[in-house]
Amino acid sequence: MRLLIVDDDPLVCRSLQLLLVKEEDFEVVNTAGNGQAAIEICQLELPDVILMDIQMPVMDGIECLKRxxxxxxxxxxxxxxxxxxEHNIRMALKAGAEGYLLKSTSIENMAQQIRALKAGSTILDADVLKAIVEPDGIKLAxxxxxxxxxxxxxxxxxxxKEIADQLFLSAGTVRNMLSIILDKLELRDRTQLAIYYWQR
Known part of the structure:
Protein backbone atom coordinates (compact mmCIF):
# COMPACT_ATOMS: atom_id res chain seq x y z
CA MET A 1 0.00 0.00 0.00
CA ARG A 2 1.45 3.33 -1.11
CA LEU A 3 1.19 6.10 1.51
CA LEU A 4 1.74 9.86 1.38
CA ILE A 5 2.22 11.76 4.67
CA VAL A 6 1.26 15.46 4.69
CA ASP A 7 2.10 17.58 7.74
CA ASP A 8 3.81 20.96 8.21
CA ASP A 9 5.87 19.55 11.10
CA PRO A 10 8.92 17.78 9.57
CA LEU A 11 9.36 15.79 12.78
CA VAL A 12 5.84 14.37 12.53
CA CYS A 13 6.41 13.42 8.88
CA ARG A 14 9.74 11.76 9.62
CA SER A 15 8.47 9.92 12.71
CA LEU A 16 5.41 8.55 10.93
CA GLN A 17 7.51 7.57 7.94
CA LEU A 18 10.04 5.66 10.06
CA LEU A 19 7.32 3.87 12.01
CA LEU A 20 4.95 3.03 9.16
CA VAL A 21 7.60 1.64 6.80
CA LYS A 22 8.20 -1.08 9.38
CA GLU A 23 4.83 -2.50 8.31
CA GLU A 24 5.52 -5.02 5.54
CA ASP A 25 2.56 -3.96 3.41
CA PHE A 26 3.24 -0.19 3.63
CA GLU A 27 5.43 1.94 1.38
CA VAL A 28 5.74 5.67 2.16
CA VAL A 29 6.22 7.18 -1.31
CA ASN A 30 6.89 10.70 -0.02
CA THR A 31 6.08 13.38 2.56
CA ALA A 32 4.81 16.95 2.09
CA GLY A 33 4.69 20.05 4.28
CA ASN A 34 1.50 21.60 2.88
CA GLY A 35 -1.49 20.88 0.68
CA GLN A 36 -0.01 22.40 -2.48
CA ALA A 37 3.07 20.19 -2.22
CA ALA A 38 0.82 17.18 -1.63
CA ILE A 39 -1.08 17.83 -4.88
CA GLU A 40 2.21 18.11 -6.80
CA ILE A 41 3.38 14.79 -5.35
CA CYS A 42 0.07 13.12 -6.26
CA GLN A 43 0.69 14.07 -9.89
CA LEU A 44 3.95 12.11 -9.82
CA GLU A 45 3.36 9.38 -7.22
CA LEU A 46 -0.26 8.30 -7.18
CA PRO A 47 -0.62 7.08 -3.56
CA ASP A 48 -3.32 4.72 -2.32
CA VAL A 49 -3.83 6.51 1.01
CA ILE A 50 -2.91 9.99 2.26
CA LEU A 51 -2.45 10.81 5.95
CA MET A 52 -3.07 14.55 6.15
CA ASP A 53 -2.97 17.26 8.77
CA ILE A 54 -5.62 20.01 8.72
CA GLN A 55 -3.81 23.16 9.83
CA MET A 56 -0.99 23.85 7.34
CA PRO A 57 0.48 26.91 5.56
CA VAL A 58 0.08 27.64 1.80
CA MET A 59 -2.92 25.28 1.51
CA ASP A 60 -4.69 23.66 4.46
CA GLY A 61 -5.79 20.04 4.65
CA ILE A 62 -9.49 20.68 3.94
CA GLU A 63 -8.82 22.59 0.71
CA CYS A 64 -6.21 20.03 -0.35
CA LEU A 65 -8.66 17.23 0.38
CA LYS A 66 -11.32 18.83 -1.86
CA ARG A 67 -8.90 19.27 -4.76
CA GLU A 86 -16.77 19.29 15.71
CA HIS A 87 -16.42 21.86 12.91
CA ASN A 88 -13.16 20.44 11.54
CA ILE A 89 -14.45 16.87 11.76
CA ARG A 90 -17.62 17.71 9.87
CA MET A 91 -15.75 19.80 7.29
CA ALA A 92 -13.31 16.96 6.62
CA LEU A 93 -16.05 14.35 6.24
CA LYS A 94 -18.16 16.64 4.07
CA ALA A 95 -15.16 17.30 1.82
CA GLY A 96 -14.76 13.57 1.24
CA ALA A 97 -12.33 12.24 3.87
CA GLU A 98 -12.77 8.54 4.54
CA GLY A 99 -11.24 8.74 8.01
CA TYR A 100 -10.30 11.02 10.90
CA LEU A 101 -7.71 10.01 13.50
CA LEU A 102 -5.88 11.90 16.22
CA LYS A 103 -2.08 12.08 16.13
CA SER A 104 -2.06 10.59 19.62
CA THR A 105 -3.27 7.28 18.13
CA SER A 106 -0.75 4.47 18.67
CA ILE A 107 1.16 3.44 15.56
CA GLU A 108 -0.19 -0.12 15.84
CA ASN A 109 -3.77 1.13 15.89
CA MET A 110 -3.04 3.64 13.14
CA ALA A 111 -1.69 0.88 10.89
CA GLN A 112 -4.80 -1.23 11.51
CA GLN A 113 -7.07 1.73 10.79
CA ILE A 114 -5.22 2.54 7.54
CA ARG A 115 -5.76 -1.05 6.39
CA ALA A 116 -9.44 -0.86 7.34
CA LEU A 117 -9.74 2.44 5.46
CA LYS A 118 -8.20 0.88 2.34
CA ALA A 119 -10.64 -2.03 2.66
CA GLY A 120 -13.58 0.38 2.51
CA SER A 121 -14.37 1.26 6.13
CA THR A 122 -15.02 4.80 7.34
CA ILE A 123 -12.64 5.47 10.24
CA LEU A 124 -13.51 7.76 13.14
CA ASP A 125 -11.34 7.67 16.25
CA ALA A 126 -13.27 7.07 19.49
CA ASP A 127 -12.17 10.46 20.84
CA VAL A 128 -13.25 12.06 17.57
CA LEU A 129 -16.69 10.51 17.93
CA LYS A 130 -16.99 12.06 21.39
CA ALA A 131 -16.22 15.46 19.89
CA ILE A 132 -19.31 15.26 17.73
CA VAL A 133 -22.61 15.96 19.42
CA GLU A 134 -24.19 12.54 19.10
CA PRO A 135 -27.62 12.70 17.52
CA ASP A 136 -30.19 11.71 20.12
CA GLY A 137 -32.94 9.47 18.78
CA ILE A 138 -31.90 10.22 15.23
CA LYS A 139 -34.80 10.21 12.80
CA LEU A 140 -34.01 8.48 9.53
CA ALA A 141 -37.23 8.66 7.56
CA LYS A 161 -18.73 -8.55 9.25
CA GLU A 162 -18.42 -6.57 12.50
CA ILE A 163 -21.98 -5.29 12.10
CA ALA A 164 -23.19 -8.82 11.39
CA ASP A 165 -21.47 -10.16 14.51
CA GLN A 166 -22.89 -7.39 16.69
CA LEU A 167 -26.47 -7.72 15.39
CA PHE A 168 -26.39 -11.54 15.08
CA LEU A 169 -26.95 -11.43 11.32
CA SER A 170 -25.05 -12.90 8.38
CA ALA A 171 -22.62 -10.66 6.48
CA GLY A 172 -24.74 -11.24 3.36
CA THR A 173 -27.87 -10.00 5.12
CA VAL A 174 -26.04 -6.87 6.29
CA ARG A 175 -24.76 -6.26 2.76
CA ASN A 176 -28.27 -6.61 1.31
CA MET A 177 -29.82 -4.39 3.97
CA LEU A 178 -27.12 -1.79 3.40
CA SER A 179 -27.99 -1.72 -0.32
CA ILE A 180 -31.66 -1.19 0.58
CA ILE A 181 -30.74 1.61 3.02
CA LEU A 182 -28.60 3.38 0.40
CA ASP A 183 -31.46 3.15 -2.10
CA LYS A 184 -33.98 4.52 0.40
CA LEU A 185 -31.77 7.46 1.35
CA GLU A 186 -30.54 7.99 -2.25
CA LEU A 187 -26.88 7.74 -1.22
CA ARG A 188 -23.98 6.25 -3.17
CA ASP A 189 -21.87 4.42 -0.60
CA ARG A 190 -21.19 3.81 3.10
CA THR A 191 -18.96 6.91 3.38
CA GLN A 192 -21.84 9.12 2.27
CA LEU A 193 -24.08 7.22 4.68
CA ALA A 194 -21.74 7.94 7.60
CA ILE A 195 -21.61 11.63 6.67
CA TYR A 196 -25.42 11.69 6.33
CA TYR A 197 -25.74 10.24 9.83
CA TRP A 198 -23.32 12.63 11.54
CA GLN A 199 -24.74 15.68 9.78
CA ARG A 200 -28.02 14.86 11.52
Whole structure:
Protein backbone atom coordinates (compact mmCIF):
# COMPACT_ATOMS: atom_id res chain seq x y z
CA MET A 1 0.00 0.00 0.00
CA ARG A 2 1.45 3.33 -1.11
CA LEU A 3 1.19 6.10 1.51
CA LEU A 4 1.74 9.86 1.38
CA ILE A 5 2.22 11.76 4.67
CA VAL A 6 1.26 15.46 4.69
CA ASP A 7 2.10 17.58 7.74
CA ASP A 8 3.81 20.96 8.21
CA ASP A 9 5.87 19.55 11.10
CA PRO A 10 8.92 17.78 9.57
CA LEU A 11 9.36 15.79 12.78
CA VAL A 12 5.84 14.37 12.53
CA CYS A 13 6.41 13.42 8.88
CA ARG A 14 9.74 11.76 9.62
CA SER A 15 8.47 9.92 12.71
CA LEU A 16 5.41 8.55 10.93
CA GLN A 17 7.51 7.57 7.94
CA LEU A 18 10.04 5.66 10.06
CA LEU A 19 7.32 3.87 12.01
CA LEU A 20 4.95 3.03 9.16
CA VAL A 21 7.60 1.64 6.80
CA LYS A 22 8.20 -1.08 9.38
CA GLU A 23 4.83 -2.50 8.31
CA GLU A 24 5.52 -5.02 5.54
CA ASP A 25 2.56 -3.96 3.41
CA PHE A 26 3.24 -0.19 3.63
CA GLU A 27 5.43 1.94 1.38
CA VAL A 28 5.74 5.67 2.16
CA VAL A 29 6.22 7.18 -1.31
CA ASN A 30 6.89 10.70 -0.02
CA THR A 31 6.08 13.38 2.56
CA ALA A 32 4.81 16.95 2.09
CA GLY A 33 4.69 20.05 4.28
CA ASN A 34 1.50 21.60 2.88
CA GLY A 35 -1.49 20.88 0.68
CA GLN A 36 -0.01 22.40 -2.48
CA ALA A 37 3.07 20.19 -2.22
CA ALA A 38 0.82 17.18 -1.63
CA ILE A 39 -1.08 17.83 -4.88
CA GLU A 40 2.21 18.11 -6.80
CA ILE A 41 3.38 14.79 -5.35
CA CYS A 42 0.07 13.12 -6.26
CA GLN A 43 0.69 14.07 -9.89
CA LEU A 44 3.95 12.11 -9.82
CA GLU A 45 3.36 9.38 -7.22
CA LEU A 46 -0.26 8.30 -7.18
CA PRO A 47 -0.62 7.08 -3.56
CA ASP A 48 -3.32 4.72 -2.32
CA VAL A 49 -3.83 6.51 1.01
CA ILE A 50 -2.91 9.99 2.26
CA LEU A 51 -2.45 10.81 5.95
CA MET A 52 -3.07 14.55 6.15
CA ASP A 53 -2.97 17.26 8.77
CA ILE A 54 -5.62 20.01 8.72
CA GLN A 55 -3.81 23.16 9.83
CA MET A 56 -0.99 23.85 7.34
CA PRO A 57 0.48 26.91 5.56
CA VAL A 58 0.08 27.64 1.80
CA MET A 59 -2.92 25.28 1.51
CA ASP A 60 -4.69 23.66 4.46
CA GLY A 61 -5.79 20.04 4.65
CA ILE A 62 -9.49 20.68 3.94
CA GLU A 63 -8.82 22.59 0.71
CA CYS A 64 -6.21 20.03 -0.35
CA LEU A 65 -8.66 17.23 0.38
CA LYS A 66 -11.32 18.83 -1.86
CA ARG A 67 -8.90 19.27 -4.76
CA UNK A 68 -7.44 15.78 -4.53
CA UNK A 69 -10.92 14.23 -4.42
CA UNK A 70 -11.91 16.20 -7.51
CA UNK A 71 -8.85 15.10 -9.47
CA UNK A 72 -8.14 11.63 -8.02
CA UNK A 73 -11.34 10.32 -6.38
CA UNK A 74 -9.80 6.86 -5.88
CA UNK A 75 -7.20 8.18 -3.42
CA UNK A 76 -8.41 7.56 0.14
CA UNK A 77 -7.65 10.23 2.71
CA UNK A 78 -7.25 9.91 6.47
CA UNK A 79 -7.20 13.24 8.28
CA UNK A 80 -4.60 13.05 11.02
CA UNK A 81 -4.71 15.89 13.50
CA UNK A 82 -4.57 17.10 17.09
CA UNK A 83 -7.87 18.93 16.63
CA UNK A 84 -11.04 17.41 18.09
CA UNK A 85 -13.49 20.20 17.35
CA GLU A 86 -16.77 19.29 15.71
CA HIS A 87 -16.42 21.86 12.91
CA ASN A 88 -13.16 20.44 11.54
CA ILE A 89 -14.45 16.87 11.76
CA ARG A 90 -17.62 17.71 9.87
CA MET A 91 -15.75 19.80 7.29
CA ALA A 92 -13.31 16.96 6.62
CA LEU A 93 -16.05 14.35 6.24
CA LYS A 94 -18.16 16.64 4.07
CA ALA A 95 -15.16 17.30 1.82
CA GLY A 96 -14.76 13.57 1.24
CA ALA A 97 -12.33 12.24 3.87
CA GLU A 98 -12.77 8.54 4.54
CA GLY A 99 -11.24 8.74 8.01
CA TYR A 100 -10.30 11.02 10.90
CA LEU A 101 -7.71 10.01 13.50
CA LEU A 102 -5.88 11.90 16.22
CA LYS A 103 -2.08 12.08 16.13
CA SER A 104 -2.06 10.59 19.62
CA THR A 105 -3.27 7.28 18.13
CA SER A 106 -0.75 4.47 18.67
CA ILE A 107 1.16 3.44 15.56
CA GLU A 108 -0.19 -0.12 15.84
CA ASN A 109 -3.77 1.13 15.89
CA MET A 110 -3.04 3.64 13.14
CA ALA A 111 -1.69 0.88 10.89
CA GLN A 112 -4.80 -1.23 11.51
CA GLN A 113 -7.07 1.73 10.79
CA ILE A 114 -5.22 2.54 7.54
CA ARG A 115 -5.76 -1.05 6.39
CA ALA A 116 -9.44 -0.86 7.34
CA LEU A 117 -9.74 2.44 5.46
CA LYS A 118 -8.20 0.88 2.34
CA ALA A 119 -10.64 -2.03 2.66
CA GLY A 120 -13.58 0.38 2.51
CA SER A 121 -14.37 1.26 6.13
CA THR A 122 -15.02 4.80 7.34
CA ILE A 123 -12.64 5.47 10.24
CA LEU A 124 -13.51 7.76 13.14
CA ASP A 125 -11.34 7.67 16.25
CA ALA A 126 -13.27 7.07 19.49
CA ASP A 127 -12.17 10.46 20.84
CA VAL A 128 -13.25 12.06 17.57
CA LEU A 129 -16.69 10.51 17.93
CA LYS A 130 -16.99 12.06 21.39
CA ALA A 131 -16.22 15.46 19.89
CA ILE A 132 -19.31 15.26 17.73
CA VAL A 133 -22.61 15.96 19.42
CA GLU A 134 -24.19 12.54 19.10
CA PRO A 135 -27.62 12.70 17.52
CA ASP A 136 -30.19 11.71 20.12
CA GLY A 137 -32.94 9.47 18.78
CA ILE A 138 -31.90 10.22 15.23
CA LYS A 139 -34.80 10.21 12.80
CA LEU A 140 -34.01 8.48 9.53
CA ALA A 141 -37.23 8.66 7.56
CA UNK A 142 -38.44 5.45 6.03
CA UNK A 143 -35.99 3.12 7.80
CA UNK A 144 -36.87 0.24 10.10
CA UNK A 145 -35.36 0.02 13.59
CA UNK A 146 -32.91 -2.65 12.39
CA UNK A 147 -31.90 -0.51 9.41
CA UNK A 148 -31.28 2.43 11.78
CA UNK A 149 -29.06 0.14 13.88
CA UNK A 150 -27.01 -0.69 10.79
CA UNK A 151 -26.70 3.00 9.82
CA UNK A 152 -25.40 3.85 13.31
CA UNK A 153 -22.80 1.06 13.21
CA UNK A 154 -21.66 2.07 9.71
CA UNK A 155 -21.25 5.64 11.01
CA UNK A 156 -19.03 4.26 13.79
CA UNK A 157 -16.75 2.69 11.16
CA UNK A 158 -17.66 -0.99 11.57
CA UNK A 159 -17.26 -3.39 8.65
CA UNK A 160 -20.13 -5.55 7.37
CA LYS A 161 -18.73 -8.55 9.25
CA GLU A 162 -18.42 -6.57 12.50
CA ILE A 163 -21.98 -5.29 12.10
CA ALA A 164 -23.19 -8.82 11.39
CA ASP A 165 -21.47 -10.16 14.51
CA GLN A 166 -22.89 -7.39 16.69
CA LEU A 167 -26.47 -7.72 15.39
CA PHE A 168 -26.39 -11.54 15.08
CA LEU A 169 -26.95 -11.43 11.32
CA SER A 170 -25.05 -12.90 8.38
CA ALA A 171 -22.62 -10.66 6.48
CA GLY A 172 -24.74 -11.24 3.36
CA THR A 173 -27.87 -10.00 5.12
CA VAL A 174 -26.04 -6.87 6.29
CA ARG A 175 -24.76 -6.26 2.76
CA ASN A 176 -28.27 -6.61 1.31
CA MET A 177 -29.82 -4.39 3.97
CA LEU A 178 -27.12 -1.79 3.40
CA SER A 179 -27.99 -1.72 -0.32
CA ILE A 180 -31.66 -1.19 0.58
CA ILE A 181 -30.74 1.61 3.02
CA LEU A 182 -28.60 3.38 0.40
CA ASP A 183 -31.46 3.15 -2.10
CA LYS A 184 -33.98 4.52 0.40
CA LEU A 185 -31.77 7.46 1.35
CA GLU A 186 -30.54 7.99 -2.25
CA LEU A 187 -26.88 7.74 -1.22
CA ARG A 188 -23.98 6.25 -3.17
CA ASP A 189 -21.87 4.42 -0.60
CA ARG A 190 -21.19 3.81 3.10
CA THR A 191 -18.96 6.91 3.38
CA GLN A 192 -21.84 9.12 2.27
CA LEU A 193 -24.08 7.22 4.68
CA ALA A 194 -21.74 7.94 7.60
CA ILE A 195 -21.61 11.63 6.67
CA TYR A 196 -25.42 11.69 6.33
CA TYR A 197 -25.74 10.24 9.83
CA TRP A 198 -23.32 12.63 11.54
CA GLN A 199 -24.74 15.68 9.78
CA ARG A 200 -28.02 14.86 11.52
Missing amino acids: IKQQWPSIQIMMLTTFRD GLTDRERDIVELVAQGLSN
